[in-house]
Amino acid sequence: MHGRQQLAKTVEESGIAVVPGVYDGISARLVEQQGFASGFLSGAGVSNSRLAQPDVGFLTLPDVADQSREIADAVDIPIWVDADTGYGNAVSVHRTVRRLADAGAAAVMIEDQEWPKRCGHMAGKSVIPFDEAVAKIEAATDARDEHAPDVLLKARTDATEPLGLEEAIERLNAFADAGADVVFADALRSEEDIRRVAAEVDAPLSVNMGFGVRSRPTTPLIPAARLEEIGVDVVIYPRLITAAATAGMKRALAELETAVETPEEYEAPDAVVDWDYYTDLIGKPAVDDLEARFATDED
Template sequence: MYGRERLAASLAAPEITVAPGVYDGISARLVEQQGFETGFLSGAGVSNSRLAQPDVGFLSLPDIADLTRHLADAVDIPIWVDADTGYGNAVGVHRTVRRLADAGAAAVMIEDQEWPKRCGHMAGKSVVPFAEAVAKVEAADAARREHAPELLIKARTDAATTRGLDEAIKRLRAFADAGADIVFADALTSEPDIRHVAAEVDGAALSVNMGFGVRSRPTTPLIPARKLEAMGVDAVIYPRLITAAATAGMQRALGELRTAIDTPETYEAPDTVVDWESYMDLVGKPAVDDLEARFAVDDEETAD
């Protein structure tokens, strides 16, 4: 259900699992149409796109659960869901995992930051004590076992930049022991650090964050997916790619519109937008047409 078994099989395979970030139905369907096997519902992407706000803890469980439900209905690929800190203590995490499992998540990610959390690549973050972080993963695992056994649990630590790499490794090991299927240390700042984590952590699939995917950041270096695979990384997410690309595309389109407004002659920039037929296909109009034809009622019968 919801691609959970397919996602587990992908993570267990020798090839690295690639998960572009998604933030709405169109982005998820584009990821699916481009042949990617899974997508990652990015909390940062949702906060940026829905609220025009940074990733600093403005989202709630109802926000994410509602969007998860829509995405699970829109695509057939499994969707990982970013649940921030789990929206509370260990009891809150237990409820969050149940809600997101019901909404159709294939995997749920929780992190060990103090609330309000912030993007792992921003300054000013802090993490909860070790025991509390582990207890939250244990609660997530318990909720999964009791309610949705095929759901995958991803546990993230932000300890590398706040308490050092050794503490991050300690937490990842404990998360794996507590039942996490996937572990993730965010904002690792060098290739040697990623190699070291990959060598020191086992018992769960290892994930890393490559941000934009096609553009470097001042924190984690940009490393090709196949090189990460050779380094022992099992999964890579690109949570910032589509939101940043959509922003660039909207800026270009609005610039072209400004030119069209200021030009007395008809002005076209067809490469700025997709064509009508492609767009209707993307949003599922042919499927709606098929349903309308299937359930059409004869006008004469209606009149009777």
């Protein structure tokens, strides 16, 4: 079972679906190795890691499709893909869903911000009109049903900040009526807001817990168990791995500076993973097996 069916089963099963963010093949492999059932390809993570740019609309469909294809090829777990606004109007959304399905996405998320979009937890967001937002989800649903029935559709609204919580709830219910499998209101400001959305939206609900292991000034950090009690079905942690990788790289470079400045042999084994572990992670044993299978006398 793959894609939409597998993810839908995960969402419907008892217990909240916990989905860490990924941004490349290694991060996705680590999520899979740790035993998580799926990963979320974060647009912010791709923009930050691939472009060294903030999440303010620099990514294009080819960027995201290429990254999705490489990640989907690297792991067996399904990958949710952040498709921002769909990179245009409703017709563009239709094409985006088809392209990302072809690239191996198990789920595609479309949001209702104006372009250029920005990270949902940045100031200055604006959203497109209600009817236009719903039309985009209808286009995404149509593309899914005609071209990629195994793809799960997640619909996101950023309306809370500019237009208020009631508008966000109205949009989420309209997105569900338009065919979205899962809905998501980003940057909710309190646990009470999350409780209200869960109570008033008639669809599986996803929320964003950012780093997951430290708080931030927008949505409060809430344990997954309490989110489940509130009525949340899916929780994503899109910022965790990029922030953790940055912390790890900074530490390793600081250790390298120490090693360079120290005349004696200097080791900091805790700053890096073991060589055998790393080569296993990147699939070297599988390549070795292929080389052995297809070796010739001339090799």
